[in-house]
Amino acid sequence: MPELPEVETIRGALAERLGGARVVQTRLRRRDLRFRLPHNFAARLNGRRILGWGRRAKYLTARLAARSPWQEDILFVHLGMSGRLLLRPQRLAKQAADKHDAICHEHDKHDDVSHDHDKHDHVAWQMETRAGPCWLIFRDPRRFGYLGLVAAAEQAAHARFRALGVEPLGADLTAAFLAARLKGARTTLKAFLLNQRHIAGLGNIYVCEALHRAGLHPAQPTRLAAAHAAGLRRAIRHTLRHAVAAGGSSLGRGQSNFVAASGEMGYFQLRFRVYGRAGRACRRRACRGIIRRFSQAGRSSFFCPHCQPAP
DNA sequence: ACATAGACCTGTTGGC
DNA sequence: TGCCAACAGGTCTATG
Numbered sequence: 112m113p114e115l116p117e118v119e120t121i122r123g124a125l126a127e128r129l130g131g132a133r134v135v136q137t138r139l140r141r142r143d144l145r146f147r148l149p150h151n152f153a154a155r156l157n158g159r160r161i162l163g164w165g166r167r168a169k170y171l172t173a174r175l176a177a178r179s180p181w182q183e184d185i186l187f188v189h190l191g192m193s194g195r196l197l198l199r200p201q202r203l204a205k206q207a208a209d210k211h212d213a214i215c216h217e218h219d220k221h222d223d224v225s226h227d228h229d230k231h232d233h234v235a236w237q238m239e240t241r242a243g244p245c246w247l248i249f250r251d252p253r254r255f256g257y258l259g260l261v262a263a264a265e266q267a268a269h270a271r272f273r274a275l276g277v278e279p280l281g282a283d284l285t286a287a288f289l290a291a292r293l294k295g296a297r298t299t300l301k302a303f304l305l306n307q308r309h310i311a312g313l314g315n316i317y318v319c320e321a322l323h324r325a326g327l328h329p330a331q332p333t334r335l336a337a338a339h340a341a342g343l344r345r346a347i348r349h350t351l352r353h354a355v356a357a358g359g360s361s362l363g364r365g366q367s368n369f370v371a372a373s374g375e376m377g378y379f380q381l382r383f384r385v386y387g388r389a390g391r392a393c394r395r396r397a398c399r400g401i402i403r404r405f406s407q408a409g410r411s412s413f414f415c416p417h418c419q420p421a422p
Numbered sequence: 423a424c425a426t427a428g429a430c431c432t433g434t435t436g437g438c
Numbered sequence: 439t440g441c442c443a444a445c446a447g448g449t450c451t452a453t454g
Contacts, residue, residue, distance in 0.1 A: 113447060113448085114447065114448090117447080145430075145431090145448090145449080145450095169447095169448080189448085189449090190447085190448090191431095191447085191448055191449080192431090192432095192446065192447050192448055192449095193431085193432075193433080193446085193447080194447095231432085251431095252431075252432050252433065253430085253431045253432050253433080253446090253448095254430080254431055254432080255430070255431070255447095255448060255449075256448090296423090296424090297423065297424060298423090298424060298425080299425095302424085302425080305448090307448095307449085314447055314448070315446090315447065315448085316447065317447095360447080408425070408426070408427090409426075409427070409428090410446095410448095411445085411446090
């Protein structure tokens with residue numbers, strides 16, 4: 112789910128709903144996420160006000176007000192593959208929490224929201240907002256996601272952040288920068304764009320989409336593609352901006368895997384040009400190509416053989 | 423420096 | 439219907 116557009120969509124929703132909120136309490140159900148939760152995690156959060164919600168690459172960040180004698184901290188959230196953040200009104204979430212704590216009787220599995228707790232809800236925060244109390248829930252079945260805390264002044268140097276490349280929608284991603292990095296790399300476009308050390312925030316979906324928009328084959332060597340840096344840059348930014356405007360993507364049928372904080376979901380998946388469309392017609396006007404899928408570094412790549420000629 | 427494979431987890435889907 | 443294999447938005451590590 113969560114590539115840059117999804118995280119950005121969640122950030123926007125949280126900023127709206129939880130801007131200036133105060134953490135009342137933190138409930139932990141399991142600490143063994145991809146990385147273990149920090150010690151004193153709950154104690155370091157409880158009582159603090161959230162000054163703002165941000166995003167760096169695929170990380171969601173919350174800036175926590177200084178509490179003497181400490182300084183401002185950053186709470187960061189990586190959603191991994193299956194992570195979600197859910198907002199629940201106080202009453203419903205309390206029922207869910209109590210029910211969960213009461214050690215799992217069998218519970219009915221239909222869609223009654225008042226029973227909508229889940230065995231994969233690992234962390235829950237009770238928040239006091241302008242509009243009243245509510246719960247923010249971190250749910251992640253696969254537990255590839257994780258949370259962390261870092262002093263605001265040390266964020267950039269933190270192990271999870273220091274190696275990250277430029278923001279794809281930021282001013283640092285210039286054609287010249289991209290061309291230089293492409294020339295210096297000895298790999299394929301697909302691997303290059305997935306590598307967060309160059310550009311941070313793209314994942315499998317948006318790399319496939321951006322390469323199609325740019326007319327470049329995912330297996331093309333980066334050195335040969337350096338001449339197309341300007342077009343590739345444009346395609347990346349175009350793809351991401353459209354996806355953010357559409358509220359990100361939600362994959363899976365019936366039940367969305369991406370639910371923004373307030374419950375709405377993204378619609379960009381309706382506009383995929385290549386991702387998940389193997390065997391279907393290319394969507395570019397007047398193109399008769401059929402989308403193909405192949406495996407690259409263990410991940411699926413999708414491309415149109417007409418628009419993206421083999422290297 | 424890079425490619426590949428495997429690891430970490432659980433859930434869903436498609437074929438037989 | 440059941441069972442099983444393949445696959446899924448992401449890193450991270452080990453090995454060649």
